[in-house]
Amino acid sequence: MRSWFYAFVSAAAVALAALTANLVWSELRPENVWGLVYGSVAAALLVAASALGVRRRTMKASSRLGAGRTRAWLDFHIYGSLLFLLLLLMHSGFSVPTGRITWWLWALSLWTVATGLVGRLLQKWLPRVLASGLATEVLYERIPELVEEIGSRAKTVAESSDEAVRALYDRMLAPALGRPRRRWIYFVDVTGGIQSRLKEFGYLRALLPDEEKTRLDELERLFRAKLEIDAHYTLQQPLRWWLYSHLPASFVVLALLVLHLYTVLFY
Amino acid sequence: MSKKPKGAKGTFSDIELPVARSYPRQLSRRWMLRTGALAVALVAVAVAYGQFFRGGRWASKGALSSAHAAFGADCSNCHATDARSVTDGKCSSCHEKFGDELGVYTFAAHYLYRSDDFRRLVPSAEETPCYACHVEHEGRHTEITRVGDARCEACHFASFADEHPEFDFVAEAIEDPAAIDFAHIRHVREVIKHQRLEDIEAACLYCHNAQPDGRAFESISFDRHCDSCHLTTTTSTPGLPIAGAVDDGTLGVETLEQIAERGGPTSRWVYFSNPNEFRIRGNAVVKSPLHHNDPWILDNLRRLRSMLYPDAGLADLLPVSPDAEPHEVRSLYEEAIATLEEQVIGLRGRPEPEIQAELSGITTLLERLKRQVADPFAPLDETRFALALDQKTKELEPEREREIEALIAELTQPCVQCHELKAGTIARVQKDQRVLRRAEFDHRAHIIQVRCLECHREIPIAESLEQEAASSDVTAVGDVTHAENAADRSAIQNLPGIETCRTCHASQQASDRCVTCHYFHANKSRRSDLLLYLDETLDETLDNNPKGNPDEEPTS
Incomplete structure (x- = not known):
């Protein structure tokens, strides 16, 4: 990881030195020799950085071919894309292109790199947050199924309970256990104020006989688990969905790159 | 606790949630790939539509500049089939219909740079096509005439701050x-005094009258700027001997009557002259x-x-000496043609049929000459004037030569108060005050921020006048002192060097x-000849229909 960072810093320094020389000796234009070199290197970096997707979808074949660790590919994907962005800006003279193809290529490249960085930050931050304050771990795709399971169990427990526990279930638990819920509070506090929401169980427990206390404790555990699953549901969703903002755009960037190269070479 | 269902792989968490029976498939990834593929397909459709229904404009690098916007509908308006570049011919089809090798937009015209100095026509390996400097498709509001310095640096230098050469007249x-x-200080003093001005620079502008756009100045004119003080009614020639008054071959000047009697095409002015301006005293004549x-x-x-100089040739047609700067050579031809036209008018009064027969041909010839001289790209040779005055006759005795020169000096005595004599003629005054021929300078843009004398300080005008004002001995400093004369001569280029420019023009x-x-x-x-820009079809119509009837079909 660190070696990739140093390699990136070195390459960026070389690029900036070239930019300085370019500004001293020539104009910063996409079509002159300097600009064409920036553009060519940027295009090569874009294609190479995109190879991560291929590597991910051909894990077995890549391993057999000794294509290296996915982690190395990911590091290259990240730092190569950052370098691509720098060279893209140098190629375009740090200005917005006016052609349709070039404008979209430039804008979507920026978008793709930006969403990639956002995704990288989310991947760094959210798993750590989820692991730090929650007792339950669930896969995002299983959340609806598990919430349904919890709801079903809670309903069974509530039906066998007395009036007071059922009233608590009807008033507070049944609406909350119906489906997964997103709450923005989890981005700030991963526990989402679970303890305060469980206070009513404490108040009621003091008034209940022992047998009902056991049922109330079961309901409390189910409710706590549901709230933690809600936290997962809220925080895992960006981890799944940021790729929607990144991957399709990167497909279009590659397609536009092909068109751009075609227009440069043949027009 | 729920019973473990059949096929379940166990439970997790404190509420014993069931572990998934199989690895849950991430549906979102599949949709993501489909979305990406759909986006690429949309791009392909858009490109195909652009290719087949919009003339391939999808490939355009960007919108054309405002001036060329009308050509954007069809790429082939500018691009050839390979579409990579635009030939200069495409540009000149609009910009330079006359398209000769010294056209406005050629490198040759750039080398000349308004100098009319054809020695500058040295081709360079760095010559590039139009599109190399005027980059199009940069957006509607791009000024494609704003060419970056790097384009110039290929042949010239890289930096105005460090490498721009000093102006020729300084270097x-x-x-x-x-x-x-001419002495500036003396004249500024007189203008301030007579016009009762308080500002020295107002005195400058009294004579240096700006052209309508304020960029440069009109030429100094005797009638407008000098006449009020110079050549007053009392100015006269000394008594000059009259030619042929004594039949001993004495050298002299011709009187008005003698010139009228001699006649000739150059003497038409005699009929409009006032004989009372001539006083004959014995064998001498005085004009006043x-x-x-x-x-x-x-x-x-x-x-x-x-x-x-019996073989002065074309120089004989000029009122003054022919020593003009290369960029002023056209005016020599214009003066010569004006003299010839004057002579043609003089000959019109002559009754001889053979002269009248010749006049028509001469007039046509003069018209053709005028057109040729007016063509800015027609090379004109100034040496045809200058060389003629280099050939002094060798047939005259030295004594006789000195006599002629002495008489010329006497005749031009009032003139040489200001003018110089050169080869028996009044030396040509360079009226054009423009010194920076190869650069543009806008006085109006500069005088808003800088006063005249802050830049034009080679002649110490302000200092001299301040010194005079501070001195009580007005008469002593009022006269032209030797020091002032040395510091204030017309030969001094009262212009700043490039360092003065660099004080403001810098990064x-x-x-x-x-x-x-x-x-x-x-x-x-x-460029003002708009006929050059007319459509070729109209040119053909006019060629085929000289009378210019637009309704008439052109003949094949």
Whole structure:
């Protein structure tokens, strides 16, 4: 990881030195020799950085071919894309292109790199947050199924309970256990104020006989688990969905790159 | 606790949630790939639509500049089939219909740079097509004439701050070619006094009258600027001996009557001259008052000069000497043609049929000459004038030669108060005050921020006048002192060096780009000839239909 960072810093320094020389000796234009070199290197970096997707979808074949660790590919994907962005800006003279193809290529490249960085930050931050304050771990795709399971169990427990526990279930638990819920509070506090929401169980427990206390404790555990699953549901969703903002755009960037190269070479 | 269902793989968490029976498939990834593929397909559809229904404009690098916007509908308006570049011919089809090798937009015209100095026509390996400098498809509001310095640096230098050469007149100490005896300080003093001005620079502008756009100044004119003080009614020639008054071959000037009697095409002015301006005393004649460009003096001067230079050729057609700067050579031809036209008018009164028969041909010839001279790209040779006055006759005795020269000196005595004599003629005054021929300078843009004398300080005008004001001995400083005379001669180029420009034109200050002061296509003459830009079809119509009837079908 660190070696990739140093390699990136070195390459960026070389690029900036070239930019300085370019500004001293020539104009910063996409079509002159300097600009064409920036553009060519940027295009090569874009294609190479995109190879991560291929590597991910051909894990077995890549391993057999000794294509290296996915982690190395990911590091290259990240730092190569950052370098691509720098060279893209140098190629375009740090200005917005006016052609349709070039404008979209430039804008979507920026978008793709930006969403990639956002995704990288989310991947760094959210798993750590989820692991730090929650007792339950669930896969995002299983959340609806598990919430349904919890709801079903809670309903069974509530039906066998007395009036007071059922009233608590009807008033507070049944609406909350119906489906997964997103709450923005989890981005700030991963526990989402679970303890305060469980206070009513404490108040009621003091008034209940022992047998009902056991049922109330079961309901409390189910409710706590549901709230933690809600936290997962809220925080895992960006981890799944940021790729929607990144991957399709990167497909279009590659397609536009092909068109751009075609227009440069043949027009 | 729920019973473990059949096929379950166990439970997790404190509420014993069931572990998934199989690895949950991430549906979102599949949709993501489909979305990406759909987006790419949309791009492909858009490109195909652009290719087949919008003339391939999808490949455009960007919108054309405003001036070319009308051509954007069809790429082939500018691009050839390979579409990579635009040939210069495509540009010149609109910009330079006349398209000769010295056209406005050629490198040759750039080398000349309004100098009319054809020695500058040295081709360079760095010559590039139009599109290399004028980059199109940069957006509607792009000024494609704003060419970056790097384009110039291929042949010139890289930096205005460090490498721009000093102006020629400073670097090579070239004197002002005004050819006139003139002192600025004395004249500023007189203007301030007579016009009751308080500002020295107002006195400057009293004579240096800006052109309508404020960029440069009109030429100094005797009638407008000098006449009120110079050549007053009392100005006269000394007594000059009359030619042929004594039949001993004594050298002299011709009187008005003698010139009228001699006749000839050059003497038409005699009929409009006032005989009372001539006083004959014995064998001598005095003319008073005198006029600027006095025809009597110039006629006699031409006659005397022709004794020294009998083969003066074209120079004989000029009222003054032919020593013009290369960029002013056109004016020599114009003056010569004007003299010939004057002579043609003189000959119209002659009854001889053979002369009248010739006049029509001569008039046609003169018209053709005028068109040729008016063509800014027609090379004109100034040496045809100058060389003629280099050939002094060898047939005259030295004594006789000195006599002629002495008489010329006497005849031009009032003239040489200001003018110089050169080869028996009045030296040509360089009226054009423009010194920076290869650069643009806008006085109006500068005087808003800088006063005249802050830049034009080679002649210490302000200092001298301040010194005079501070002195009680007005008469002593009122006269032209020797020191002042040395510091204030017309030969001094009262212009700043490039360092003065650099005080403001620098990075982070006023622009120091090449195109701030220089044009690449400097010669803008003939652009007002709008006939050049008419559509070719109209040209053909006119060619086939000389009478210009637009309703008539052109003949094949």
